Amino acid sequence: xxxxxxxxxxxxxxxxxxxxxxxxxxxxxxxxxxxxxxxxxxxxxxxxxxxxxxxxxxxxxxxxxxxxxxxxxxxxxxxxxxxxxxxxxxxxxxxxxxxxxxxxxxxxxxxxxxxxxxxxxxxxxxxxxxxxxxxxxxxxxxxxxxxxxxxxxxxxxxxxxxxxxxxxxxxxxxxxxxxxxxxxxxxxxxxxxxxxxxxxxxxxxxxxxxxxxxxxxxxxxxxxxxxxxxxxxxxxxxxxxxxxxxxxxxxxxxxxxxxxxxxx
Amino acid sequence: xxxxxxxxxxxxxxxxxxxxxxxxxxxxxxxxxxxxxxxxxxxxxxxxxxxxxxxxxxxxxxxxxxxxxxxxxxxxxxxxxxxxxxxxxxxxxxxxxxxxxxxxxxxxxxxxxxxxxxxxxxxxxxxxxxxxxxxxxxxxxxxxxxxxxxxxxxxxxxxxxxxxxxxxxxxxxxxxxxxxxxxxxxxxxxxxxxxxxxxxxxxxxxxxxxxxxxxxxxxxxxxxxxxxxxxxxxx
Numbered sequence: 430x431x432x433x434x435x436x437x438x439x440x441x442x443x444x445x446x447x448x449x450x451x452x453x454x455x456x457x458x459x460x461x462x463x464x465x466x467x468x469x470x471x472x473x474x475x476x477x478x479x480x481x482x483x484x485x486x487x488x489x490x491x492x493x494x495x496x497x498x499x500x501x502x503x504x505x506x507x508x509x510x511x512x513x514x515x516x517x518x519x520x521x522x523x524x525x526x527x528x529x530x531x532x533x534x535x536x537x538x539x540x541x542x543x544x545x546x547x548x549x550x551x552x553x554x555x556x557x558x559x560x561x562x563x564x565x566x567x568x569x570x571x572x573x574x575x576x577x578x579x580x581x582x583x584x585x586x587x588x589x590x591x592x593x594x595x596x597x598x599x600x601x602x603x604x605x606x607x608x609x610x611x612x613x614x615x616x617x618x619x620x621x622x623x624x625x626x627x628x629x630x631x632x633x634x635x636x637x638x639x640x641x642x643x644x645x646x647x648x649x650x651x652x653x654x655x656x657x658x659x660x661x662x663x664x665x666x667x668x669x670x671x672x673x674x675x676x677x678x679x680x681x682x683x684x685x686x687x688x689x690x691x692x693x
Numbered sequence: 694x695x696x697x698x699x700x701x702x703x704x705x706x707x708x709x710x711x712x713x714x715x716x717x718x719x720x721x722x723x724x725x726x727x728x729x730x731x732x733x734x735x736x737x738x739x740x741x742x743x744x745x746x747x748x749x750x751x752x753x754x755x756x757x758x759x760x761x762x763x764x765x766x767x768x769x770x771x772x773x774x775x776x777x778x779x780x781x782x783x784x785x786x787x788x789x790x791x792x793x794x795x796x797x798x799x800x801x802x803x804x805x806x807x808x809x810x811x812x813x814x815x816x817x818x819x820x821x822x823x824x825x826x827x828x829x830x831x832x833x834x835x836x837x838x839x840x841x842x843x844x845x846x847x848x849x850x851x852x853x854x855x856x857x858x859x860x861x862x863x864x865x866x867x868x869x870x871x872x873x874x875x876x877x878x879x880x881x882x883x884x885x886x887x888x889x890x891x892x893x894x895x896x897x898x899x900x901x902x903x904x905x906x907x908x909x910x911x912x913x914x915x916x917x918x919x920x921x922x923x924x925x926x927x928x
Contacts, residue, residue, distance in 0.1 A: 500825075503829060504828075505825055505828055505829065522831060525828075525829070525831055526831050528829075529829065529830075530825075530829040532825065532826070536822060536823060536825070536826040538823070538840070538844055539844040539845075539926070539927045540843075540844065540927075548830075548840065549830055551836075552830050552831060552832045552833065552836050553830075553831070580925040580926050580927060581926075582926030582927070583925065583926045600830075
């Protein structure tokens, strides 16, 4: 398993050491992924490949199915149709142990900052000196040293999201799912989260991030998937999709216009 | 009949004089009640947490039964425990009838459904908040229950308090299985019932005031603990 924790002083900033090498074997694949709820098809036949070491950004309007897709890929929801494979095998709880997710609204256990981190390690069976080492490194990475004994739920929104990131990264996941991790954060907090994402990625972690922020997509993303009405409207290298969108939905959204498809 | 003020004055005199009989009754009351609440919490916390944190067939039915049992009539529980512990009953050989242990058993049966049902609600609310994070982290069933119980610890104090309130004020079941025997099974509530019927209102009122004072102290302590926890956002 790749080591995620990187000394903050060794951080390489943009253009970062982005491994543009796309392995031929995808880490995760989805085929014909569909999800229905309330008699509606919310995710409609999505196929995608996620290659190791890359940062893939999912964008789209509200209700296009971005967060839903993330949950389906992470196994928090069961698809109505289609399948998700992890390294060529159906996604199962053991595979999920190699993944982590950070939610838009961070879920803080009613404990201290350090206890939140320890909990994540204890459920993965990491104990003793190794737990202490990872806890120390991760609190430093997330700049939470001074806050480690504070109750997690009294932290500011930015600090809570940093803790949520730290809790996800402390388990050294191979793949990290991020559901709008910087929504409603100020620029400084957003930057701190983006640095953590870059560090994780530089350490080899594959990232799948949902965002509404085109600037963030440009800063972080290697690839971009643009969703519209539960379908992939467009996909490709992030810069290419952002600079020269081909689909009407992406063009309208990036141009700040509403896109309402005409009914046939 | 004496005036209320005279009765009140004598009742206060009894309390202030630390009457040995009164102290004995208070100690036994607390022993029975706290033991019953402790056992009820040991059963009710994990039971309620499991029902709150897991989805299984007939779960709704289990919740309906748990909620219904919160209103168990004490005299019916007393009667059932009496039948079990009486010489002709299946547990008669244990010789527990008319003992504090019998009273603890009866009160445990009354309090456990309250603790379990309220725990289920507290844990379910918390689990709804945590469920996706737990699934993402791969938290196993045992860790899930333990983590939820720990994180709900301050809310569960209130649950225990509800159980304590039910137990300490209960008279119907303990009088049937305890028999209200002087110096053996006489607790505050049964003494109040007995002394009132005998017209010995001073002792009854003294015990009533002590009972209320205990309830106020316990409530005050828990409010203080919860207040501290709330300031640390642990509730």
